[in-house]
Amino acid sequence: MRGFIIALLSLLTLDALANDDVNGSKVDWGDFEGRIRLYHIFEPAYIKSGRSKDYGIDASTIGGHLRYKSPTYKNIGATAALYTASGTGLNNLNDNDTIIGAGRFFSKDYSTKVVLGELNLHYKDKTHHARVGHFKLDTPLTNAIYTYMPNMFEAFLYENSSLEDTTISIAQVEKMAYGTRAPVEFGLIGEVTRTGGTTQNALDTRGLFQDIEKQTVADNAAETNGLTTLGIVNKSIKNTTIRAWDFFAHDIINMFYLDGTYKSKEYAFSLAAQYLRVDSVGKGLADKWLDSSSASMVGLKGTYKYKKAFFALAYNHSGDSRILNPWSGDPAYTSSFFSKNAYRANVNAYRVDFKYDIFDNLKLITFYANYGKSTTKGSFAPARPFEAINDPRGEAMEEALLLSYKPMKGVHILGGLVYKTSEYYYQNQQVEILDVDLLVTYNF
Secondary structure, three states: OHHHHHHHHHHHHHHHHHOOOOOOOOOOOOEEEEEEEEEEEOOOOEEEOOOOOOEEEEOOEEEEEEEEEOOOEOOEEEEEEEEEEEEOOOOOOOOOOEEEOHHHOOOOOOOOEEEEEEEEEEEEOOOEEEEEEEEOOOOOOOOOOOOOOOOEEEEEEEEEOOOOOEEEEEEEEEEEEOOOOHHHHHHHHOOOOOOOOOOOOOOOOOOOOEEHHHHHHOOOOOOOOOEEEEEEEEOOOOOEEEEEEEEEEOOOEEEEEEEEEEEEOOOOEEEEEEEEEEEEOOOOOOHHHOOOOEEEEEEEEEEEEEOOEEEEEEEEEEOOOOOOOOOOOOOOOOOOOOOOHHHOOOOEEEEEEEEEEEEOOEEEEEEEEEEEOOOOOEOOOOOOOOOOOEOOOOOEEEEEEEEEEOOOOOEEEEEEEEEEEEEEEEOOEEEEEEEEEEEEEEEO
16 A cells, blocks of 8 residues: 555646646645654653652653645645654663653664655545545544654544534544654553543554554454544534544454533633543454443543633543553543543543743643542552552542743743652652643744
């Protein structure tokens, strides 16, 4: 498939050149777009636990992506995108008391790597949209915070918007490539619970497209009929959006998600509710990570904007069983930068956000999220030696104080403090993390 798409990509570009008329009309070469991103963690950052010496944290990286969109011919086009990540040379890679931010690299040894993350053909008219190849699936069950590359999928996608105010989409997914943040979703965020977005650390397989069932159950011997998805988005009710998604991973799990959001433009507030359910299906290849044959989570969220101030309050409740979360999706309203605890068992989580526009291009961002203590066993995976999975012993929370600055078009600077406590202990002391981070992004 890759060779065919590359050939067609070339043909579409050559066709644009061949159709340049004698009157000197401008040749459509297609479009380039991309991103350059710099991360840097400052020295006060730490990970505290029962170790005799606190861990320092290093994660100074630069990377991004370059995407090419071909000219279209009769609504048919092609897209290709390269992704890369590299250390800046400021990381202490050989210090046993320093943890490297693995989620900002593609490689296990923190070396520079370039990945062909997107390569696909697409067709689009007023009511039909189809895409085949390697691309990002834009759904609540696959979208999450990412650093340089999100998870990519080898799939066929078809969307239809013939019905008024309604979009229906179906997809058949055969392969998935983990993005750069997968190790963090497994270890620091997921704490080996398989609820944080991955079922494996993926340290040496990021950017590699492998069968979706093998990625989902972390077993190279797994053989199924892949992942089939169905999505419906409806906006027929005034100011209201209702979304329903079903992901059927054959012989593994069925994941169903439903949410609704009402936005009042007149009074600048919104109300939202969500429901997520996971069921074991068929051969139950992931049952070893499930507490029972089904698990669920519900959530509520409200927002209000008053002049330059923005307020948000969110709540999530999970049932007696943890929710297997294998494709990096993170729809939970209370999730934060380093915490996705709402997918664990018996969680009552809430989050409070406050933002203030100091100037048009300068914003104060702060939040506090409390996750309490779940009943899901786990362990703080980044620490060495690794401690066996055990019961939670502490209260988990996360809070942040950040500044967002946009000095010019395409440039975004985000920096500040993020503090987190884990519900798990390491060497008989609760794990605490302080992240002092700077993120500079240039989109072009």
